[in-house]
Amino acid sequence: MRALTVIPGRAGSAAVIEVPEPALADGPVLVRTHAVGVCGTDEEIVSGSYGWAPAGEERLIIGHESLGEVMEAPADSGFKPGDLVAGVVRRPDPVPCLACGAGEWDMCRNGRYTERGIKQRHGFASERFRIEPDFLVPIAPELGLLGVLMEPASILAKAWEHVERIGQRARWAPQTVLVTGVGPIGLLAAMMGRQRGLEVHVLARSPDGPRPRLARALGATYHAGEVTDLPFHPDVVLECTGVPEVVVAAMQQLAPAGICCLAGISSGARRICLDGGTAERQMVLGNEVLFGSVNANMRHFRAAAEALARADRGWLGGLVTRREPLDRWQSALQRQADDIKTVIDFTL
The missing domain is CATH 3.40.50.720 (NAD(P)-binding Rossmann-like Domain)
Structure with a gap:
């Protein structure tokens, strides 16, 4: 499958390449990616000033603002094929610290957390990804592509x-x-x-x-x-x-x-x-x-889902000002004058 990757710390290394199918170790739920949002963090990672690859790997799949559709899920996961979903970005540290142990990994005290698409875990800018049910949030079907706003929300x-x-x-x-x-x-x-x-x-x-x-x-x-x-x-x-x-x-x-x-x-x-x-x-x-304030835990993702579901669809649609296919990822990362939120649309 194709994915947008970088060699962290190396400017000019970003490229869409063929990568292996997502590992089962990433989670039992298989998701087909519909879109990933682009933000300043992605720009910093691509510029070489930020980001860490998973242990033992050279490249990092970027993308932390996700929207996808469930392809496969265990019967007891709470998800089923066809569900529209977004992935939570941060994972608690392995110790864990007091905050991570209470599910408040957004307030990690020792900095040993990991983050999808940013810090030591592959992100969502691939045609498919796997994820744990406990780090997956359902999105109201009527939101469609606008569900990509979940992470910033x-x-x-x-x-x-x-x-x-x-x-x-x-x-x-x-x-x-x-x-x-x-x-x-x-x-x-x-x-x-x-x-x-x-x-x-x-x-x-x-x-x-x-x-x-x-x-x-x-x-x-x-x-x-x-x-x-x-x-x-x-x-x-x-x-x-x-x-x-x-x-x-x-x-x-x-x-x-x-x-x-x-x-x-x-x-x-x-x-x-x-x-x-x-x-x-x-x-x-x-x-x-x-x-x-930075990052978010599961409680905040659920609150964001409720806020987006209550919002006027026409107004939300005005936030997503540009959609680019994966092959035009360079254009997606180049800000234009009237851009608000640009997304890489895997369905194009």
């Missing part, structure tokens, strides 16, 4: 869960939410905020285009400009750009007792210039919280 499901858990430290009734960034992560964050009945504001640079239109179509208020120009102080911020200046401004814009979740990742090329004393004073005196 799980990241936001976790972020929202943690925001709400932190909010319960005191009597809490949030009203306003600020989402910075209008990529797929930002737009899904805004969607989940609207599903919670909150007043959602979305901020980015561009005043026009498909991304602002999608934000407004949710019923969110769209702002083009700087965080410091906003005429309000949000109760919740979901920072989805990873841009250092935006991170700092978002922290400083919080309302008293506000919560800021950092869901975007900086490239590391730019440093945050922060007056630590001023920021610390504001956060202490305002009972504010700043935290980071």
Whole structure:
């Protein structure tokens, strides 16, 4: 079968090659791949700056945002042929640490976890893959190709869960939410905020285009400009750009007792210039919280499945702006001006 692979750490090594059929050791459920989403992590792996191959192997099959159809499954697995599914990315470490032992592998304490398509486990960018039933999530059939949004949606499901858990430290009734960034992560964050009945504001640079239109179509208020120009102080911020200046401004814009979740990742090329004393004073005196969130466990994938099933199909369809066949994987990894979510479609 064909798969998109890289030699981790080696730029220019990405290639579609013939690989063996997926090993039974990967799991008893056999899945035919329909699509994999492309994101910045895949770009970093292909560029040679990230990624680890499985032990004893040179190449890594990439792809961690999956959508597939069950071909074979044990009778007691909870799945049957024809089911539309997505695979969970991370696996608990073998020790396990306290978090992994409780099923919270997204919060692994010792870093010995593995990840499909990223760290020491083959990913989903192959014509077929095998997986364990305990790491497989059913997708509503009516979602079709849009089920490929499951993995990024799980990241936001976790972020929202943690925001709400932190909010319960005191009597809490949030009203306003600020989402910075209008990529797929930002737009899904805004969607989940609207599903919670909150007043959602979305901020980015561009005043026009498909991304602002999608934000407004949710019923969110769209702002083009700087965080410091906003005429309000949000109760919740979901920072989805990873841009250092935006991170700092978002922290400083919080309302008293506000919560800021950092869901975007900086490239590391730019440093945050922060007056630590001023920021610390504001956060202490305002009972504010700043935290980071990455990855997701099974609970978050299930919450993401529910959120996607509740979403307007037409709106979700606007997130997937480009589909490329496997043979055109290079094009899929080259960002275009109006791209939001690009997917490699194995059915083309």
